[in-house]
Amino acid sequence: MINVENNKQLQLDNQLCFPIYALARDIIAAYRPLLEAIDLTYPQYLALLVLWEKQEQSVSQLGEHLDLDSGTLTPLLKRLEQKGLVNRKRSLADERIVLISLTESGSLLRTKAANIPPTLLKSLSVSAEELENLQRIICKIRKNIHKI
Amino acid sequence: MINVENNKQLQLDNQLCFPIYALARDIIAAYRPLLEAIDLTYPQYLALLVLWEKQEQSVSQLGEHLDLDSGTLTPLLKRLEQKGLVNRKRSLADERIVLISLTESGSLLRTKAANIPPTLLKSLSVSAEELENLQRIICKIRKNIHKI
DNA sequence: ACAATTTGTATTGCGCACAATATAGTTGTG
DNA sequence: CACAACTATATTGTGCGCAATACAAATTGT
Numbered sequence: 412m413i414n415v416e417n418n419k420q421l422q423l424d425n426q427l428c429f430p431i432y433a434l435a436r437d438i439i440a441a442y443r444p445l446l447e448a449i450d451l452t453y454p455q456y457l458a459l460l461v462l463w464e465k466q467e468q469s470v471s472q473l474g475e476h477l478d479l480d481s482g483t484l485t486p487l488l489k490r491l492e493q494k495g496l497v498n499r500k501r502s503l504a505d506e507r508i509v510l511i512s513l514t515e516s517g518s519l520l521r522t523k524a525a526n527i528p529p530t531l532l533k534s535l536s537v538s539a540e541e542l543e544n545l546q547r548i549i550c551k552i553r554k555n556i557h558k559i
Numbered sequence: 560m561i562n563v564e565n566n567k568q569l570q571l572d573n574q575l576c577f578p579i580y581a582l583a584r585d586i587i588a589a590y591r592p593l594l595e596a597i598d599l600t601y602p603q604y605l606a607l608l609v610l611w612e613k614q615e616q617s618v619s620q621l622g623e624h625l626d627l628d629s630g631t632l633t634p635l636l637k638r639l640e641q642k643g644l645v646n647r648k649r650s651l652a653d654e655r656i657v658l659i660s661l662t663e664s665g666s667l668l669r670t671k672a673a674n675i676p677p678t679l680l681k682s683l684s685v686s687a688e689e690l691e692n693l694q695r696i697i698c699k700i701r702k703n704i705h706k707i
Numbered sequence: 708a709c710a711a712t713t714t715g716t717a718t719t720g721c722g723c724a725c726a727a728t729a730t731a732g733t734t735g736t737g
Numbered sequence: 738c739a740c741a742a743c744t745a746t747a748t749t750g751t752g753c754g755c756a757a758t759a760c761a762a763a764t765t766g767t
Contacts, residue, residue: 424676435583530570536703555684
């Protein structure tokens with residue numbers, strides 16, 4: 412026999428966490444055609460966003476910004492290296508550290524990528540107020556969830 | 560030379576879409592320990608949520624609910640079959656259709672899963688008002704993004 | 708000085724996501 | 738009935754995401 416309360420909770424769950432999960436995939440899907448034009452995936456684009464802010468960083472610094480570990484970043488960065496967008500070289504001061512830096516080509520890609528955010532923002536069609544609200548709540552949830 | 564406007568946009572982008580992408584991963588990470596206790600991944604749990612609502616569905620019906628295609632669902636459902644949680648059998652009426660149904664074991668898992676949503680909701684620590692707001696904005700964005 | 712620990716990255720394995728393609732089954736039309 | 742168009746699922750290949758493990762380099766404690 413199924414408990415009605417359990418049923419309700421399992422539905423509610425579906426209405427809270429699933430939409431966030433689905434929205435994240437929707438956003439990546441919305442980026443896809445724009446990023447394909449410059450031969451990037453969304454995670455690769457995110458890594459470049461961080462590098463455009465600061466030209467040279469270690470793998471672990473990139474990982475802190477993106478909340479990704481070396482198991483994800485190492486192959487991703489090797490693919491960016493293959494495309495000639497970044498350099499990977501060991502630090503002379505500390506041989507354990509791999510420093511990632513932008514190549515000229517990687518730096519120049521920033522100009523081509525500049526039109527992507529406004530294009531995407533427009534397609535989301537949310538007011539500035541709603542957007543701010545969304546950012547605030549998401550930020551709060553992420554802080555709380557990290558305390559677990 | 561870097562255009563200041565481009566710079567701003569690329570940062571703003573980072574502050575809008577990245578948090579949603581990161582939050583989705585945070586949520587899956589928060590579920591992980593709870594779901595490991597019943598040997599499920601988050602996508603597998605979502606598939607079961609849908610099946611708990613309606614015992615028997617085709618692969619494509621499941622896909623519509625979850626916004627996932629057969630390339631993702633077929634192997635996922637085969638893993639659930641291996642665990643003895645679902646049955647996969649071709650429809651007699653239309654041999655192209657594969658019907659997924661819950662086994663007794665899969666049905667019973669619902670009771671064990673019932674405590675997961677309230678546990679998780681508590682850890683998010685958002686007010687009912689904020690939660691409603693979040694759902695409304697996400698729903699709106701998803702609708703808009705699907706129009707593209 | 709040197710053993711124990713810590714740190715930073717790499718590797719492996721598994722499970723999604725998703726595009727592209729394949730294949731089998733079904734339906735509509737002449 | 739033939740057969741083209743369509744539908745539902747399966748397969749393949751690529752790229753994450755993350756846990757577990759490995760390993761070398763650096764740091765720490767004594």
